Amino acid sequence: MSAVLEHLVNQPYKHGFVTPVEADTAPKGLNEDVIRLISGKKKEPQWLLEFRLKAYRHWLTMQQPHWANVRHAEIDFQDIIYYSAPIPKKKLASMDEVDPELLRTFEKLGVPMHERAQLAGVAVDVIFDSVSVATTYKQKLAEVGILFCSMSEAVRDHPDLVLRHLGTVVPYTDNFYAALNSAVFTDGSFCFIPRGVKCPMELSTYFRINTQESGQFERTLIVAEEGASVSYLEGCTAPKFDTNQLHAAVVELIALDDAEIKYSTVQNWYAGDEQGVGGVYNFVTKRGLCKGASSRISWTQVETGSAITWKYPSCVLLGDNSSGEFYSVALTNNRQQADTGTKMVHIGRNTRSRIISKGISAGRSNNSYRGLVRIGPKAENARNYSQCDSMLIGSHSGANTFPYIQVANHTARVEHEATTSKIGEDQLFYFAQRGIGAEEAVSMIINGFCRDVFQQLPMEFAVEATKLLGLKLEGSVG
Amino acid sequence: MGEEEAAGMSTAVAAKHPYVEALLKGCTELPHSPLSWLDGRRAAALERANALTIPTTREEEWRFTDITPLTRIPFRPGRSAPRLTERDIARFETPEAAIRLTFVDGVFSPELSATAGLPYGVLVKNLAAGLETHCVPVEPHLARHAAFERDVFAALNTCYLRDGALVIIARNQDCPTPVHLLFVAAQKEIASYPRCLVIAEAGSRCTLIEDYVALGEDAYFSDPVTEIVLGDGARVTHVKLQREARSAFHIATCAVALGKDAEYASHTVTLGARISRYNLSVVQQGEGARARIDGLALVSGRQLADTHSFMDHARPAGKCVQLHKCIIGDAAHAVFNGRIVVRPGAQLTDAAQESRNLLLSGTAHVDTKPQLEIFADDVRCSHGATVGQLEQEQMFYLRSRGLSEARAHNLLIYAFGAEIIDRIPVPSLVAQLGRTVLEQAQTAA
Numbered sequence: 001m002s003a004v005l006e007h008l009v010n011q012p013y014k015h016g017f018v019t020p021v022e023a024d025t026a027p028k029g030l031n032e033d034v035i036r037l038i039s040g041k042k043k044e045p046q047w048l049l050e051f052r053l054k055a056y057r058h059w060l061t062m063q064q065p066h067w068a069n070v071r072h073a074e075i076d077f078q079d080i081i082y083y084s085a086p087i088p089k090k091k092l093a094s095m096d097e098v099d100p101e102l103l104r105t106f107e108k109l110g111v112p113m114h115e116r117a118q119l120a121g122v123a124v125d126v127i128f129d130s131v132s133v134a135t136t137y138k139q140k141l142a143e144v145g146i147l148f149c150s151m152s153e154a155v156r157d158h159p160d161l162v163l164r165h166l167g168t169v170v171p172y173t174d175n176f177y178a179a180l181n182s183a184v185f186t187d188g189s190f191c192f193i194p195r196g197v198k199c200p201m202e203l204s205t206y207f208r209i210n211t212q213e214s215g216q217f218e219r220t221l222i223v224a225e226e227g228a229s230v231s232y233l234e235g236c237t238a239p240k241f242d243t244n245q246l247h248a249a250v251v252e253l254i255a256l257d258d259a260e261i262k263y264s265t266v267q268n269w270y271a272g273d274e275q276g277v278g279g280v281y282n283f284v285t286k287r288g289l290c291k292g293a294s295s296r297i298s299w300t301q302v303e304t305g306s307a308i309t310w311k312y313p314s315c316v317l318l319g320d321n322s323s324g325e326f327y328s329v330a331l332t333n334n335r336q337q338a339d340t341g342t343k344m345v346h347i348g349r350n351t352r353s354r355i356i357s358k359g360i361s362a363g364r365s366n367n368s369y370r371g372l373v374r375i376g377p378k379a380e381n382a383r384n385y386s387q388c389d390s391m392l393i394g395s396h397s398g399a400n401t402f403p404y405i406q407v408a409n410h411t412a413r414v415e416h417e418a419t420t421s422k423i424g425e426d427q428l429f430y431f432a433q434r435g436i437g438a439e440e441a442v443s444m445i446i447n448g449f450c451r452d453v454f455q456q457l458p459m460e461f462a463v464e465a466t467k468l469l470g471l472k473l474e475g476s477v478g
Numbered sequence: 479m480g481e482e483e484a485a486g487m488s489t490a491v492a493a494k495h496p497y498v499e500a501l502l503k504g505c506t507e508l509p510h511s512p513l514s515w516l517d518g519r520r521a522a523a524l525e526r527a528n529a530l531t532i533p534t535t536r537e538e539e540w541r542f543t544d545i546t547p548l549t550r551i552p553f554r555p556g557r558s559a560p561r562l563t564e565r566d567i568a569r570f571e572t573p574e575a576a577i578r579l580t581f582v583d584g585v586f587s588p589e590l591s592a593t594a595g596l597p598y599g600v601l602v603k604n605l606a607a608g609l610e611t612h613c614v615p616v617e618p619h620l621a622r623h624a625a626f627e628r629d630v631f632a633a634l635n636t637c638y639l640r641d642g643a644l645v646i647i648a649r650n651q652d653c654p655t656p657v658h659l660l661f662v663a664a665q666k667e668i669a670s671y672p673r674c675l676v677i678a679e680a681g682s683r684c685t686l687i688e689d690y691v692a693l694g695e696d697a698y699f700s701d702p703v704t705e706i707v708l709g710d711g712a713r714v715t716h717v718k719l720q721r722e723a724r725s726a727f728h729i730a731t732c733a734v735a736l737g738k739d740a741e742y743a744s745h746t747v748t749l750g751a752r753i754s755r756y757n758l759s760v761v762q763q764g765e766g767a768r769a770r771i772d773g774l775a776l777v778s779g780r781q782l783a784d785t786h787s788f789m790d791h792a793r794p795a796g797k798c799v800q801l802h803k804c805i806i807g808d809a810a811h812a813v814f815n816g817r818i819v820v821r822p823g824a825q826l827t828d829a830a831q832e833s834r835n836l837l838l839s840g841t842a843h844v845d846t847k848p849q850l851e852i853f854a855d856d857v858r859c860s861h862g863a864t865v866g867q868l869e870q871e872q873m874f875y876l877r878s879r880g881l882s883e884a885r886a887h888n889l890l891i892y893a894f895g896a897e898i899i900d901r902i903p904v905p906s907l908v909a910q911l912g913r914t915v916l917e918q919a920q921t922a923a
Contacts, residue, residue, distance in 0.1 A: 067538065375865075377841075392855035395822070400851040406542075407844050407865040410837030416848070416863040422855045 026083035032056065035183055038083045042152050042186075045159055055172035055182030062176045068339040069368040069400055070308050072244070072281065080246060082184045082217070141199075146230075147192040148203055151219055154190035161192055165223055169252040169289045169316070177248040177310075178285040181217045185250065188218035193228035193259075202458050204233040220251040224259035226292065231262040233461055244272075244307060249284045257292030257319065262300070264457055266465055269305035274363075276335025279307025286313035287343075290322035290351075298325040299342065300456045302465040304472050307336060312370065314343035317351035317379075324353040327453040329465070331472055332365035332397070341371035341388075341402075346379040346412070355386035356452050360469075361397035368400040375412040382412040390420045391449055393442075443470045495531040497549045498630060501669060502527060504555060505637050513613060516639070519621040523636030530630035542813045542845040543784040545753060548727045553669035553699040555638065556583035560664050562590060562693075567662060570691045573906050575658035577602050579643045582662045583698075584670030586641050590660075599651030600684075601644070605673060608644035615646060620675050623705040623733040629757070632731045635671040635703040642673030647682035649709070656685040656717075656904055663723065666696030673703055676716075680709035680737065685903060686716050692723035692750070704732040708740035710764060715743045717902055719911075722750035724779065729755045736796075738764030745902045747911055748775040748783045759788040762796040762824075771800040773814075774898040776918055778807035778838075786815045789831075791824045794854075800831040803898055805891060806842040807918065814846040818861070822853040831861040836868070836894050884920075891919035 026037055035056055039049040064075070141148050147158060154162050172182035193199055224230055247269065253261050263286075272279025282305075288297035299313040315324025326342035344353035353373065361367040369388045390399035401418050423445050431441035446469055447454070454462045493499035505524070511517050532549055533540040559582035567580065567590060579602060580590035586604040593602050601612065609616060626633035643659045661672045678684055690700055700722060708714055722728045728751040736742055748754055760769050775783040789798045804812035812835065820827045835844045848861040868890050876886035895915035902908050 390850075390852065392852065392857075395825070395855045397855070398851070398853045400849075401861070402849050403847060403863065405844075405846045405863055405865060407835070407837065410840055410842055410867045412837075412865060414863070414865040416861075418848070418850060418859075418861045420850065420852050420857060420859040422857075 025081055028081055029078040030056075030080070030082055030184065034082050038184060038186060041083065042155070044155055047163060048155060051167065051172070052183050055179050056184075058173055059176070059179035059183055062179055065176055068310050069366065069370070069402070070310060070337040070339050072308055075246060075281070077180070083186055140201075144197050144200060145194045146197060146199055147190065149190055151185070151188040151190050151221070154221075158190075158192070161223070162190065162221070165221055165252070165254055167252075169254060169287050170250050170285050175285060177283045178250050181219060181248050181250045181285070185217045185219035188220045188249070190220070191222040191230065191232065193224045193230045195225040196227040198228070199230040202231050202233055204235070216245070216247050216249070218249045220249070222252070222261055222263070223254045224256065224261050226257045227259060228256075229260040231458060232264070233458060234263070234265045235268075235461075235464075244278060245280045247280050247282045247284070247306075249286075251284070251286040251313075253288035253297055255288065255290050255292060255295035255297055255322075258294045259292060260296040261288060262298045263288070263313070264300040264461055266302045266461055266468065267305050267309070268468060271305045271334065271336050272307040274334045276307065279336070280305065282306035282309045282311060284311040286311065287316065288314065288324065289316045290319050290324060290348075292322070293319040293348075294321045295319050296323045296325075298327070298456070300327040300453065301329070302453070302457070302468065303328070303330040303338060303340060304468050306338075309338040309340050311340045312343055314345070315353060316345045316347065317353065318347045320348040321350045322348055323351065325456075326353075326355045326357070327456040328357045329360070329450045329453045329469070330358070330367055331360045331469060332362070332367045333472060334363040334365060336363075336365040338366070339368040339370055341369045343372040344374070344384060345372075346375045346382040346384070349378070349380040350382070351379055352383045353385075355384070355388070357386075357388040358450050358453055359388070359390045359399055360393065360446060360449070361390070361399050362393035364396045366398040366400070368402060369418075370402040372404040373406070373414055373416070374404075375407045375409050375414065377408040379409050380411050382409065384412075384414045386416040388418045389449070390418070391446070392420065392422050493528040497532050498527055498530065498634070500552055501634055502637060508638075508640060511609075513609065515617055516609070516620070520637055520639055523621070523626050523633045523639075526626050527630060527633040527637050530628070530633060532630060539786065542811075543753065543755060543782060545727075545729075545755075547753060548699065551667060551697055551699070553667055556585060556665065556668040556670050559583045559585040559587065562587065562662065562664065564590065566693060567660065570660060570662070570689065572656065572658050572687060572904060574904050575656040575687060577653075577655060578658040578660060579604060580660045580662060581643070581670075581672055582664050583668050584661070584672055597651070597653060599648035599682075600653045601646040601648075602657055603644050605642040605644045605675065606640060612644070612646060615677060616644065616675065619677060619705060619707050621705075623707065623735050624703045624731050625733070629731065631701050631729045632703055635673060635701050635731070638671040639673055642675065645674070645676040645684070645686065647678045647684045647712075649679040650681040651679075652682065653684035656687050658687045658689060661690045661700065661702065663690075663692040663698050663700065663726065664694070666694065666698055669699040669701065671701050671703075674705070676704070676706040676714065678706070678708050678712040678714045681711045682709070683713045684715075686714065687719065687904065687907070688716065689719045689721070690728060690750075691721050692726060695723050695725060697725040697727070697752070698723070699727045700730070702730045704730070706732070706734045706742070708734070708736050708742055708767075710737040711739045712737065713741040715903055716745070717904065717907065718744070718746045718756070719907070720746075720748045720750055720754055720756070722754070724750060724752060724781070726751045727753050731757045732759070734758070734760040736760065736762045736764060736767035736769065738766060740764065740767045742768070743770040744772065745898070746773045746785070747899070748773070748777070748785070749914060751781065751783070753782045753784075755784040755786070757786045757788075759790065760798075761790045762793050765793045766795045767793070768797045769799075771798065771802075772898050772901060773802040774895055775804045775812050776895065776915060777804070777810035777812060778918060778921065780809050782811045782813070784813035787817065789818045789829065791818070791820045791827045791829065794824050795826040796824065796828070798829045798831075801898065802833050803894065804835045804844060805838065805895055805915070805918065806835065806844055807838040807921070809839070809841040809843075811843045811845075813844075815849065816847070816861070817849040817851070818859065820852045820854050820857050820859065824854050825856040827854065827857040827859065829857070829859045833861075833863040834894075835863075835865040836891070837865065838867070838891070888916060888919040892916050
């Protein structure tokens with residue numbers, strides 16, 4: 001029966017194709033000239049160039065971190081193309097004029113932009129190798145005062161807003177990859193929800209790494225003013241390449257008084273083949289700042305791809321009564337490695353946080369939950385509840401938990417629970433008795449295991465995530 | 479230096495860290511052992527001590543425990559101990575334990591020890607004497623289980639390894655009364671390196687009390703290493719009491735190896751020392767071995783108590799239940815890192831770990847990290863951690879039964895600690911420790 005399980009966990013990557021688009025590419029390697037080139041290409045103001053250069057100079061002084069429970073060959077940062085923009089065939093006036101090659105790519109991905117945008121009412125800001133190509137529903141959002149555009153446009157059209165917030169949650173000194181990102185980020189999404197506005201639709205971006213050996217360094221900034229609320233979705237896929245691609249993004253969220261930000265990710269970058277060749281290195285810094293009183297930030301992530309995932313979406317709970325949430329499903333198969341989790345830093349009074357993490361490891365993969373709950377000395381009545389469950393499929397995979405709990409206030413209450421289990425043969429037998437095949441049974445058990453997290457996803461993403469896990473674990477059983 | 483070279487110690491190179499060098503001063507002048515294997519192990523440890531540095535908070539293993547206060551005091555090894563009488567140590571005696579070995583500042587004190595009338599098959603001796611008579615069973619174990627390659631304190635202890643406690647329980651023998659290993663600190667600014675080796679052969683049983691006490695309130699440094707080997711089906715209960723002086727430093731290592739179906743129970747109670755650290759590592763070398771690891775740290779003032787435990791399920795069908803509790807008052811700080819590893823192939827492992835922490839004051843502080851690393855799929859593992867103050871509902875319940883606020887408060891703290899203490903199989907210690915918890919509760923009120 002365990003042989004059945006082993007067969008269940010193999011599924012070829014369906015999104016591996018390369019779109020031949022003429023790219024405007026910087027030479028390999030990183031130096032101040034490359035940064036000036038990126039900044040110049042994007043016609044950026046002087047302050048942003050200086051921000052990049054400061055970050056770059058700081059990055060030079062830093063060491064690559066090695067504390068994560070992942071193994072990979074040393075990354076040669078001079079062997080990466082830091083800028084690659086698809087050259088649009090002509091200036092874009094409407095969606096119909098978007099490069100048809102690109103649109104075909106998205107169709108293959110199952111993201112028909114028009115359909116999705118119109119039927120589902122989702123505004124999609126498409127990022128294709130670092131430059132935003134098409135933005136939909138911008139007008140509709142503009143009517144209520146929401147700014148939703150690419151980072152480049154934001155720098156051009158709303159420099160004051162970007163200047164005020166960029167790097168305030170994740171400073172360029174934060175960590176090695178955040179410094180690198182601050183130096184070379186090419187594009188990303190920017191979203192600003194003004195005071196009291198509830199965003200009328202789910203905002204969504206689709207990221208995709210295209211040119212081989214081009215690291216993608218996107219930068220996302222979401223600001224919700226007093227009483228505003230927004231739900232933001234991010235989906236990721238990458239085509240199949242043999243060499244490893246580096247992805248070092250930075251996402252910053254800022255919530256002022258009573259604001260609410262919900263950030264959902266479905267990550268399905270290319271994970272490498274069964275032998276662990278190729279795949280994306282996903283080294284991401286995501287952090288939300290609950291700056292105002294009673295603000296709320298919620299992270300939901302479904303991590304199924306990437307050769308290596310190194311990612312800790314965090315909440316800094318600064319405002320009194322603010323709350324942070326983290327819901328995660330991380331699935332690893334074959335030789336994938338994931339070291340992921342969250343940080344909840346309680347600073348304000350009556351702050352609350354909740355962590356639900358589900359890790360599934362199959363094949364020869366290694367899946368780690370690493371989390372931090374820190375209650376500061378002034379965080380009176382802070383409350384945290386964490387639950388991290390692991391499931392192992394097959395006897396060659398690993399599941400680890402590294403929860404750090406640091407409490408410096410005696411009125412705080414912190415609870416942490418973790419369990420490990422496997423899909424029991426008795427469970428499969430029970431399903432078989434009722435005429436349900438092993439494959440479907442595994443899929444149902446996994447979906448049940450992950451239900452607490454999927455419930456947090458917006459409808460269409462929940463459907464996609466359920467399918468994605470099914471696909472990942474689908475096999476050759478008849 | 480010249481003298482040392484003349485003495486033939488080839489490894490007498492300068493230590494990398496000046497404080498380690500200061501601690502090692504005089505170590506190389508100690509006489510050689512007639513046993514070449516023992517000299518070899520000491521030389522290897524000296525080489526490691528020279529190469530290692532005093533850990534800082536930049537290292538993950540010592541991230542929350544800053545031991546710089548230790549390095550401000552120039553401790554020297556205890557060469558001779560003051561003569562103490564039975565009266566000096568009377569308050570530390572455990573009535574149940576008829577067998578006792580006493581060490582004063584790390585030096586064996588035969589007059590304060592009681593080894594008369596040992597039951598058949600039970601050997602309790604100081605290590606130096608034991609090596610003369612029982613070299614064969616000792617050789618495969620001494621300095622073999624407590625790894626010193628990456629641990630400067632274990633390395634230091636091994637460099638100084640001359641004497642200590644040796645307990646051997648022969649196959650299928652039962653030691654009916656607890657064995658009390660008493661380590662008394664008498665002088666200030668002494669560094670002592672106590673050593674214990676316990677060999678419980680297959681099918682044997684015994685209860686050990688490893689006890690660290692002080693006569694005064696001065697600063698000193700204890701760096702003990704204990705090795706416990708359980709043969710197939712052996713059962714050992716290990717009570718470790720750390721009641722050092724409140725200004726002392728205590729950095730202890732304990733390495734336990736479990737044979738097939740062996741059962742090990744550890745009851746650790748941490749009360750004293752300004753900074754204490756306990757590294758307990760249990761390796762399951764045989765199938766179906768079981769371990770219970772209980773810990774209670776009761777700290778107040780500006781004390782820091784750090785427990786790092788490591789349960790290594792290297793073989794299948796092991797079982798481990800761990801409960802670590804901390805009661806932290808004033809501006810004290812408790813650290814717990816409980817690591818459980820299930821190695822590839824260690825199927826049917828059942829491991830449960832809990833870390834429970836009670837903060838009694840606004841300035842108390844806890845860092846806890848339960849850690850699971852699992853590389854086998856057919857296992858049952860769980861861990862839990864909680865941090866909080868006394869539950870308001872519980873207080874209310876007791877108040878509604880007519881208890882005063884202070885009594886309710888004390889009772890709840892007592893109950894929190896009693897869960898660990900009550901499981902210690904030595905009644906006089908249970909009573910004594912219960913009183914200590916209650917006293918602490920009263921001062922915290």
